[in-house]
Amino acid sequence: MDSSIIGARLASAAVAPLVKKLFVAESPGAGIADKPVRVSRIISFKGEKKTLTEKDVRSIAEELVARAVNSSDVFDRLPDYEQHAAVNALANSLRALGNLDMDDVQAVNLGYRALARRLKKNNESATIGLSRDAVTLYETVLDAACLHILHFFTQRSTFVARTLVEQSRQLEELSAKIDSLIARTPSPEYATFEQRYADYVTVRHGELTIFGINLTDTPGKWPLSAAYLSLEATIESADAAPSFVPAEQVLAGRKRVLLRGVAGSGKTTLVQWLAVSSAGKSLDDGLLYLYGLVPFILPMRTLTRKGMSLPRPEDFLASVGCPIAGAQPAGWIDRVLLEGRGLLLIDGIDEIPENEREGSRIWISDLIAAYPKNRWLVTSRPSAVRDNWLTSLDFSEFELAPMRREDITSFIRRWHLAAGAGESYERALLRAIVTKQDLGRLATNPLMCALICALNRDRHGYLPEGRKELYEAALSMLLARRDRERGMHEPGLLHIAGSYQVQLLQKLAYWMIRNGRSEMDRSDVIELLTRALPAMPNVADKGSPEEIYRHLLVRSGLLREPSVGAVDFVHRTFQDYLGAKAAVEALDFELLVSHAHLDQWEDVIRMAVAHARPDERTRILTSLLNRSDASPDYSHRLRLLAAACLEHATELDPEVRSAVQRSAADLIPPRSSEQAHVLADAGPVVLELLSEMQGLSDDEAYFTVMCAVRIGTDAAIPVLAQYRDLSDKRLQELLVRAWNEFDPNRFADEIIGHLADSDVYVPVHNAHELKALERLGGRSHVRLTGVVPLEELAASGIASRVTHMWISANIGLSCDCLTSFSNLQVLTIGLVHSELDVSALRGLRSLSVIKCVMGVNLAGVDTLPDNVKIEALESRE
Incomplete structure (x- = not known):
């Protein structure tokens, strides 16, 4: 039973007289009191002013439970004896009011949930042996009763006379909680389905795929509650350093947020966490704002996969393949959204073609115009949509911050616990992350951290260097070694060599990239394989296109079916890596450069430079510079992209490298957060250019420091030290916040110790x-x-x-x-x-x-x- 359905009756004015009976009436002149009143002195069932009997208290409890039962379908499932037990437990808890050692002001400060917990402690054994529904009935009725009790306290003249000013903030908050409880109470006619949907969301999204843990007998997924790592989100301000909040609290106090984050930074995991938290109703203090909200996860890649129009609200569940969509009551979603109880989680604006994004913005705008009261979270890669893309719709813009050292340490420990890996691997990797700065730069988001953990164990501590080498090792681990080490090459089992699997996966990835998709129809996958297999007789002899596809899906670890009839890669990063490899092998350099201004192609082009041979790298980078000269609208983006590619160009004509650096130098110092972030992606090579900057404005100095901090190696400390004496508060805040990203003692000596x-x-x-x-x-x-x-x-x-x-x-x-x-x-x-x-x-x-x-x-x-x-x-x- 959904605890939030116990509200329609309990939150009404009709229950106020029941609560009022528990307390003595005020006498004339009570308002002159100058101190708060002890709760035990105003109880009506004990003391000299006793007006209620024990039987009366039980009658009140019976009436409260009856109203709760009548407001829901619980009586169809709850036996009479359990209802009676809930009444007994409630009556005992109400009697505990007479034993509270606090005054009315302290009770209001405590809050109704904490007050309910104190009352429950009086008789913790009352619910032993009861079903979950019976316990939920008791606890929710007690919560609602406590809320009305505190509201009653705030109406007493003694309370008001003493605390009118002092408690104004708490009064407003309490009133808001009452209003929120009423507003978030579903209609009884929808309660059963809403609970069924909440259970589905909890199960469907309650597990997190952690890369690499499925390489042994450990399950490939881990409970979200155990695996979730709280990261920080930052909001930029023109006149202050970025402000940081826990990512799961970006919607606390805000109705609408656009959250940006690089590939693998945890955007989709955060969406899952918010959905499961709101559906589960068991919320900690930081997530109470989700109470009573109904989550709708709407991945853009799924909504647009077949070229369909973006869905109307009544089609939300069907559009994402929810199996209980057909049981949805008519008018349910409309009612939820009208009441402002919707939590709309629009995941992956960047995963649809750029020419379709304005249509998605209009779709969001129309929905907000029709249903303005709901909470919205929209996610995207940083460069996919311009700054202030949704500002006119009152969206705040946040960005997921890179993982701090404590985050990385926590993630590594959780990964090894989930994978059942030995502590020796964990300790060795923790040391390597600190001592090998290049490795530390890669481990800045959950995906890369998981990849490094898996490879560290698989390769017994010998880790490759560089992003491309990490992905190559990961593919080898997934496509070849896993089956071999699991003994999967038994006679009769279909076996495809790893190199052939890579070729087939490249074709799928490149098709998605060329078509601007992150998801494709299963039928299109079979068609692509059907066309490819005649040129690969060694694979064609293994089985039909359907059988080959099933093998790739089950054995590669890189493909998945997120919904019926849909196929995608386990993460977009693998799609970009494999698609880039296919583009280089096909010599499609002109195609790469012609799409370089599109954000969906940025990582593809970086990986293409990594895959290419030296003369091919020269061709790609020279073409990027030439196009930047011929395309004023995209000039900055193309030059910054060329600079970012240098990190992956292990061998390159020195003249070409110098030309790219000179081109990027024209954009230094950075003059916006976007330029700072893109420059940082070019790696430590940028530090040489930043160190030569002189006579910068406050804004230029601020964004220069932002870029150096984001690069994150200790080689950035001398660059940062150049700005330690500036008085700009934004810059000083940025410097002190960066302490955790560097060697603590060196940073303290060279930066912190010199700040005023x-x-x-x-x-x-x-x-x-x-x-x-x-x-x-x-x-x-x-x-x-x-x-x-x-x-x-x-x-x-x-x-x-x-x-x-x-x-x-x-x-x-x-x-x-x-x-x-x-x-x-x-x-x-x-x-x-x-x-x-x-x-x-x-x-x-x-x-x-x-x-x-x-x-x-x-x-x-x-x-x-x-x-x-x-x-x-x-x-x-």
Whole structure:
């Protein structure tokens, strides 16, 4: 049973009198009280003012459960004895109100969910042996009752007289939660299907394919809840350094987001995480904004595969091959979207041809015009759509940030746990990532990290260098070694040599690239194989085109069927690699260059340069430069692309290399974030050009630092050091945020130690940075962003210097140890906490401001001195 369907009756005005009976009536003149009222003093079923009996309390519980049952189809599935048990458990929890050691203000600060958890602890054994539906019934009714109880507290004159100003933010939040609960309650007529759909989404998208873990007896997929790694997303600002938020929270406080990310950065995984989280209803504090939303995953490559028009809402499920689409009640999606309960996840704008993207924008615009209240996440590669492509539709634009060192370490450990690989491989790879900078540059997104992990184990620690070599090794591992080492070459089994499989896969990949697709019909795959096999008799003798296709699908590990009748590569990066190889073998250099201005071809051309022979590289790069001279509209893009290709040109005519570098030098310094990112993709060669820059404007210096940071090797530190004395706050914030990307001690000595102690927060990610910061004497503004316990910072020699503390890491925050920061003036809490008791700070005389994000419930605020202000953390921070 979906817990959110228990709302239509419980959220109505009719239930208010039931809740009101649990408390004594106010006497005349009650509004003059100057302190909050203890909850136990206003309970109506105990004490001197007792007006309710134990039987009355049970009657209220029975009525609340009855209203819940009548608002859903639960009575068709729940036996009477389980309904009675739910009533008993609810009555016991309501009686626990008389034992609460808190006042009404603290209860409101606590929040209705946390209050419900406290009441449940009074009788945890009440639900033992009950079915999941019965437990859900009890818990949801208790949640709703607690929400109304807190709302009742806020209406009492004693509460209002004491806390009207102090609690204004909490009142607004509580009111919003009530409204949200009502708004997100599905109609009973749709409840059964909605639960069925939620179960389907949870199962269908609840597993994550982790590259390489299927090379042993380990399953090829891993539960999303165990494998998901929270990454950061950044939003650019014209007058400030980029702001970072956890990627799964980009829609918290925002209705619409365009999220950009390079291939393999985790865009689709994030889409899965948001969909499964909203469908599952078991949300942690940071994802409460998803409560009651209905997710619709709409991959653009699937919606446009057959040249069909983009779907109307009623066709969303059918268009993605959802097997229960036929059972969808008439008018259900229209009702969901009208009520603003939709979570629309449009994945992969970059995976449709460029000439179709404006049509997709119009489609999104029309849907928003018809259904303006829903939440939207649209994903794309960075260069696929222009800046501000959806700004007129009130979309905020974020970009997935590269993985930090802690992220890479966490991913490697999770991968080895999932794959059941030995700890020796894990330790060796962790050392290699730190000591081999070229390898560290590659391991900046989940796909490349997984690829490196798989190859490290498969090749017993001997890793190839360079992106092309990694893919070559991966193909060898997938297409040849896996079957051989699994003993799959038994008589009677179809076997195709790895080189032939590569040839066939190249043809499929190149067809998709030429047609601007990331997915193709199964029938087209069979047709392509039918045409190719006569020229490959050694393969044709193995079986029919259908049998050959099944072998590629099952054994190669590179193809999959995302929906009935559809075929794609497990990741677009493999498609680009194989398609580029096919283009070079076909000598289609003019075709490559003629499409070089299209974002879908950028990675293809880079890989083509890697595959090509030296004279062919000369031809490609020279043609790119010539076209850049003849095409003013695309000149910058083509020259930057040529520069980015140099990283893959292991052997190249020196004159051609110099010509490409001179051409790129005209675009240095970078003057936008896009130019900074593309230049960084060219690799460390750009650092030589950046180091020669003099007399830059503030913006040029800022984007130059952005480019050097993104390159990410320690060779960038001398370039960054040139800008450490500039006073531009944006630039200083960019520098301190980059600390985690470099050797902590060297960066501290050459960058952090030279920055003025200003209002720029210095982040501390790990123990190495904490020790380095302590060696430098500390800073007044410190931001905890990693795994360093607050207790370690409090015990360090720099605690007394800290005046501004920003906590944005999930460190199990307790305010007790904050008392060690004797000069703390401003405390910023950048993550959502269901309950945070700040009463321990009452003796901290220096404290003047506590800032927190929306959703943090502060207890003990009334114990703080009157001069301490509680402020909302601005979203831009």
